[in-house]
Amino acid sequence: MTIMMRAVQIEQYGTAQDVLAIKENIPVPEITDHQVLVELHASSINPVDCAARAGYGKNIFTKMWGNLPQTLGRDASGVVAKVGRNVSSFKPGDEVYGAAHIGCHAEYVAVDASHLAHKPKQLSHLEAATLPFVALTTWTALVENVGLNANNAAGKSIVIPRAAGGVGSFAVQLMKAWGAHVIGLCSSQNTEFVRQLGADEVVDYTKTDFTTVLSNVDCIFDTVGRASDFGTNDLHVAAASDENFDEKLMSVLKYNSGAAYVTICSPKMALSDKYGPEEGRARAEQIFEARKAEQEKKGRRYYWSFCNPSGANLNKLSPLIEQGKIRPLIDSVFSIEDVVAAHEHCESKSAQGKIAIAIAANQNTHSPR
Numbered sequence: 001m002t003i004m005m006r007a008v009q010i011e012q013y014g015t016a017q018d019v020l021a022i023k024e025n026i027p028v029p030e031i032t033d034h035q036v037l038v039e040l041h042a043s044s045i046n047p048v049d050c051a052a053r054a055g056y057g058k059n060i061f062t063k064m065w066g067n068l069p070q071t072l073g074r075d076a077s078g079v080v081a082k083v084g085r086n087v088s089s090f091k092p093g094d095e096v097y098g099a100a101h102i103g104c105h106a107e108y109v110a111v112d113a114s115h116l117a118h119k120p121k122q123l124s125h126l127e128a129a130t131l132p133f134v135a136l137t138t139w140t141a142l143v144e145n146v147g148l149n150a151n152n153a154a155g156k157s158i159v160i161p162r163a164a165g166g167v168g169s170f171a172v173q174l175m176k177a178w179g180a181h182v183i184g185l186c187s188s189q190n191t192e193f194v195r196q197l198g199a200d201e202v203v204d205y206t207k208t209d210f211t212t213v214l215s216n217v218d219c220i221f222d223t224v225g226r227a228s229d230f231g232t233n234d235l236h237v238a239a240a241s242d243e244n245f246d247e248k249l250m251s252v253l254k255y256n257s258g259a260a261y262v263t264i265c266s267p268k269m270a271l272s273d274k275y276g277p278e279e280g281r282a283r284a285e286q287i288f289e290a291r292k293a294e295q296e297k298k299g300r301r302y303y304w305s306f307c308n309p310s311g312a313n314l315n316k317l318s319p320l321i322e323q324g325k326i327r328p329l330i331d332s333v334f335s336i337e338d339v340v341a342a343h344e345h346c347e348s349k350s351a352q353g354k355i356a357i358a359i360a361a362n363q364n365t366h367s368p369r
Contacts, residue, residue, distance in 0.1 A: 004024070006024055006336070007071045008336065008339050009021060009069045009072075010068060010069060012068065014053075014054065015054070016053065016347070019053060022337065026106065029108060034112055034114075035112055036084065036116055038079070038080060039080075039081045040076055041079065041129075041359055042077045042124075042356055042358055044075040044130045044354050045334075045342050045345075045354075047166075049346070051269075058273060059273055064101065073100075074307075075129045076099070076104045076109055078096065083113070084113070094118060095119040097128040097129065097131070098115045098117055098132050098314065105339060105357060114311055115309040116311045126356045130328045130353070131321075137305075138170050138174055139313050142262065144305075146219060146260045153180045155180070159217050159220050160182060160185065161205075161245075162224055163190070164186045165351070167223050167264065168184070176325075182199045182201075183202075186204065187205065188206050188207065193352050197329075210248070211248050218253075219253075219259065219262070220249045220252070220262070221262055222261065223265065224246075225245065226243055228267070229266060229267035229270060230270050249261065250300070254299075255299055260300065260303065261302050262302075263303070263305065266288070266304040267284055268284040268304070329353025330353055331352050332345065333355075333356045334357055335357075336357055339357065
């Protein structure tokens with residue numbers, strides 16, 4: 001007998017109000033030999049969930065995830081219900097968390113075992129669910145691409161725009177835990193929040209042109225990007241408001257020192273939407289190589305970065321979580337029934353930290369600040 005579950009799905013692209021729907025009769029996923037079936041207690045909302053729902057990157061996401069309908073959601077925290085034949089690292093009953101490619105706004109999700117880690121014991125499922133995607137986005141960018149780690153980050157200066165957001169607030173904590181000199185860029189309402197995260201300097205971009213007060217920094221972690229890299233979209237996908245923002249950021253980097261710029265906001269998705277996956281990827285590679293070469297002439301490194309789901313990397317972060325050097329930052333908690341409001345709150349760009357989604361009935365919810 002097929003077991004059914006609830007899941008948040010889209011059957012077309014559009015606004016949260018128009019396209020998000022809770023379906024009651026979705027079959028629980030079957031797992032492969034290398035997968036784990038997780039009974040979800042909590043998930044969270046990331047801007048990529050809102051973007052995917054609106055249709056941004058649909059050509060690439062369709063190739064990765066299949067055609068509509070789709071169940072959204074990248075963050076998972078819950079209990080192992082079943083393991084594949086080749087899985088030895090987990091057993092039924094284990095509490096786990098991780099970043100899946102898709103499908104976490106549901107009561108069950110099938111996840112590759114290599115993408116999961118044992119949940120830190122001191123974290124609730126709601127707290128744990130706010131970490132994987134932002135943690136691994138940060139890790140991929142700053143550790144795997146730039147090469148920062150606990151042994152070499154101390155004293156290096158790093159600028160983090162949108163420092164109060166999900167990725168930015170995690171990056172501030174990780175870099176401070178490793179002894180870097182962190183400079184957070186944020187709006188007036190978030191300056192105190194970012195200071196409390198441990199940032200050494202906080203620049204209110206609404207009042208101060210950061211290019212006039214910053215110079216000779218070692219690393220830029222761009223979480224904003226340039227406006228044109230997002231293309232045009234009638235569904236109001238979040239994009240940078242300043243066409244030259246990335247250039248402004250790079251203007252404060254050191255010259256001829258191996259300083260690094262890494263961004264999680266590239267034109268790859270927009271180009272795939274406009275030209276299709278193959279031509280879009282080719283055009284993106286040309287743009288990347290041109291921008292990289294331009295920075296290499298100035299003695300700098302240049303990277304585009306995308307989240308690499310990895311349970312092993314989550315395990316590397318566990319000691320920092322256990323020591324309290326990295327803590328979950330929950331802006332608000334919505335029930336799965338209120339997922340439309342959760343998406344709308346995410347798109348308001350007013351969240352400090354992460355927006356959690358309570359899936360199991362015993363999870364508490366609270367409204368945004």
